[in-house]
Amino acid sequence: MRKAVLFLLIFVMTAALVGCGGGGGAATIKVGGIGELTGDIPAVGASFKNAAEMAVKEVNDAGGLEVGGKKYPIELFIEDNAGKADQSASAAQKLITQQNVVAIIGPNASRYAIPASEVAESSKVVLISPWSTNPKTTIDAKTNAPKRYVFRACFIDPFQGRVVAKFALDNLKATKAAVLYDVASEYNKGIAEFFKQTFEENGGTVVAFETYTTGDKDFSAQLTKIKEANPDVVFLPNYYSEVPLQIQQGKRLGITVPFLGSDSWGSNELISLCGADCEGYYFSTHYAPDAATPVAQKFIKDYTDKYGKVPDDVAALTYDAFGLLWMALKNAGQVDREAVRNALAQIPKYEGVTGTMQFKEGSGDPIKSAVILQIKDGKFVWFANANP
Amino acid sequence: MTYFLQQVLNALQLGSIYALIALGYTMVYGILTMINFAHGDLFMVGAFFCFIAATFLKLPFVPTLLLSMAGVALLGVTIERVAYKPLRQAPRVSAIITALGVGLFLENFTLVFSPYPQHVPTLIENKTWIIGGVAISSLQVIIILLALVLMILLDLIVRRTMVGMAMRAISWDKSIVPLMGVPVNLIISITFAIGTSLGAAAGTMYSLAFPVIDPYMGILVGWKAFISAVVGGIGNIRGAMIGGFILGAVEILVAAFLPSTYRDFVAFALLLVLLIFRPYGILGKPRPQKV
Missing domain, CATH: 3.40.50.2300 (Response regulator)
Structure with missing residues (x-):
């Protein structure tokens, strides 16, 4: 009897194994x-x-x-x-x-x-x-x-950081850049550092390299510092839920230079949260829906x-x-x-x-390759290609 | 110099928000010796009421503010009646755990309706004036002035009215006061209503200044306001106001003059040092245990 049970058990198990083999x-x-x-x-x-x-x-x-x-x-x-x-x-x-x-x-x-x-x-x-x-x-x-x-x-992020840095130098003719990023998130920190490296290697200077931590909503101290450093462009490699606040507060403090972003901007939510405040700014991302193959x-x-x-x-x-x-x-x-x-x-x-x-x-x-998109009339519009 | 003035203005704005929320913690503690950890989440609910009133009812600023304050006051009183009152004789820890539970409930309840961050429409046309190189936005002015007006009003209520006198009496000695014919339950409800509606006012102004809101926004701000209340001396209303402005100033000024990565680290180290020298907070007084 016992043997029969054992046999049955082995049989069921093998069947199960074969079944999902x-x-x-x-x-x-x-x-x-x-x-x-x-x-x-x-x-x-x-x-x-x-x-x-x-x-x-x-x-x-x-x-x-x-x-x-x-x-x-x-x-x-x-x-x-x-x-x-x-x-x-x-x-x-x-x-x-x-x-x-x-x-x-x-x-x-x-x-x-x-x-x-x-x-x-x-x-x-x-x-x-x-x-x-x-x-x-x-x-x-x-x-x-x-x-x-x-x-x-x-x-990968080093590539993206390089793409944005080159874009700022070549297309926007910026020589002084400021960066504000979330120091508690690996994605933001990685891109910020690669951006800084490429920007400085190619003759630019990063005049302000400021941080905050996830969940912060008041960026006034950092943005005031950035304004004081007088950059040509401000890079915000942050998620779409935070970027609108950063741009709005920056504008309220009197920052008038363009803002730049990375692929974390690329959600349609960005536009509904930001409204007209993000109009005209650029970010790097994976593809452009309007310039598609x-x-x-x-x-x-x-x-x-x-x-x-x-x-x-x-x-x-x-x-x-x-x-x-x-x-x-x-x-x-x-x-x-x-x-x-x-x-x-x-x-x-x-x-x-x-x-x-x-x-x-x-x-x-x-x-x-990557693409650079511009926010135009509340839509993401293709602006440039960036090859590796 | 203009840089310094600009940062002081930033600090005043942040400080007035912290101070308004800290008042809610301190008032409840003063009257019930209980820390209402759901207060940060009531602040969040206040921001969502503002969002609903502004987006769906399309109300202008003042009705939105009043609606949010009234709604959250009602919610605060209900929470006190349903969740805290049955525990008034229970150990303090039970009430505090209940408060944490209420806070989690509010967060997740809001999460059911809105898992995505929401955008609060502009209710006040924002203007920026540049005065001597300092950028002053109309929103900043409104937030700081409104916070001051609300705080002065509260101070008058607590110091000059019968209700205020009853509040102070209850916080002084809870067992004797009912014998004098003071309706303790009513006074506690009023305290909750006032405390939470100040939190809602802070939530409304916060969501106008930082117009992206989400269900978890109350946690961090709530903790910081609680710290403000403790630094000012918990239970002391003027202390909470001072504590809020101190925390706001420390946070902004550390970020302004040191690398911003050090902000929280230096800010909270300073507060720890302050508490070592003034363990009861700036205006707090040691309360001898009555036997």
Whole structure:
């Protein structure tokens, strides 16, 4: 009797194991997604989820993804990280061990992408973060070597800091810049420092380098100091919920020079919070909805038809992250985690919504360009391209 | 010199907001020896009432201010009746934990309606005058003047009226006062109404000066106002006003003359030193325990 029970147990367990046994013999391709659906940046999570579902639906509507001569439908599992670092890691763990996904897309913000990437790296599963621009996402903090299984669909902060600094020097003819940034957030701090470095290397001077901490609303002391330093341009690499306050207070204190920003400005919320005060200013970001390539135009149209709003940069990058994964699967010719990783690391050219991307073995960061947008009549308008 | 004057003006604006909120902490402490940790969140609710009145009802400034003050006063009195009154005989810690709970409730209740930051429309046409190199905005002037008027009014109520006398009496000795025929519950309700409506006034002015509001905005400001109340001597109304202006001045001036990264670190180190020398705050007096 006991033996029979034991046998039955082993049988059930093996069946269960085979049942969810990795992509190999399964009839579907399982893909995981981790998004900030709740927490402090729900707008990011919502765009992520919309674009992810759209990318998967397109493939399934076409009968599935053709890998090695066979068509597989895609199965998508989306987990919420609740805007928490620990939940991002546990979501990655769950997707890898329980759902047995072939790859993970997300999380988006660097502070969540970094912990999730650690789990993916140690489990040898590909993770592509659409929106995380901090260098540490794809670089191992201990060894400083690039992570083998972690990729992203966007450019990184040192590049963005350089782009904005060059733009200020060349296009705005600024020689004196001031910076105000959130010292408690890694994204803001990183860009601010790279901006300062490039600006000074190219002959400019940073006359004020001021900080605040997350949650502050009164920036009058720092802005008064900035006004006193008399800069030609003020750089604010901060999130869209804080930038309007900084610009309004700066104007009230009599700062009349242009303000500059980074991709954290690129939410439509910025315009509704800022009103006419942000008119005419510039920021660097991933793509320009109005100067789009045919690929991007189709995406923008489909997204707008489906969800009733213009896709923001998170949606576009998420869509591209899935596009990169489809290409890697096709190039690999088999549904296998290691093969997908190897194919992804060598993608020679991918025409995405956010521009042309290229991967070279030895780095998870794509080679791609950035755009500078201007805020004009309450809209984000293409102003210039910036190549790496 | 103009730089210094400009920063002093900035400090006055920030200080008057802190002072108004600190008054709510100090009044409740004075009368109930309890710290109402939900006060920072009532300040946030005040800002949201202002947002609702200005955006959906399209009211001008003065009705918006009054509506926000009245709404939050009503909320404050209700909270006191529902959450704090049953605990009046319970240990102080229970009441304080309840207050923290009420604060979390208010934050999450607001979160249900508005997870996104909201923009408060401009209610007062903002003008900036440059006087001798110092930029003075009409909003700054209104905030500072309104705060002063409200504080003077409060001082008059507490020192010159029967209600004020009853408040002072209750804070002096809670057990004897009811025997003199003072309606203690009514006076406590009035105290809550006044304290929270000052918080709402601060919330309204804050959301006009910094017009992006979110459900968590009350936490940091609430803590800083609480610190102001303690520095001024908690329980003492004039102390709370002074404490608010001191904290505002320290924060702004540290950022003005030292690297701004040191702001909170230096500001709070200074306050710690101050409390070492004046443990009861600037105007606070040691209260001997009556046996």
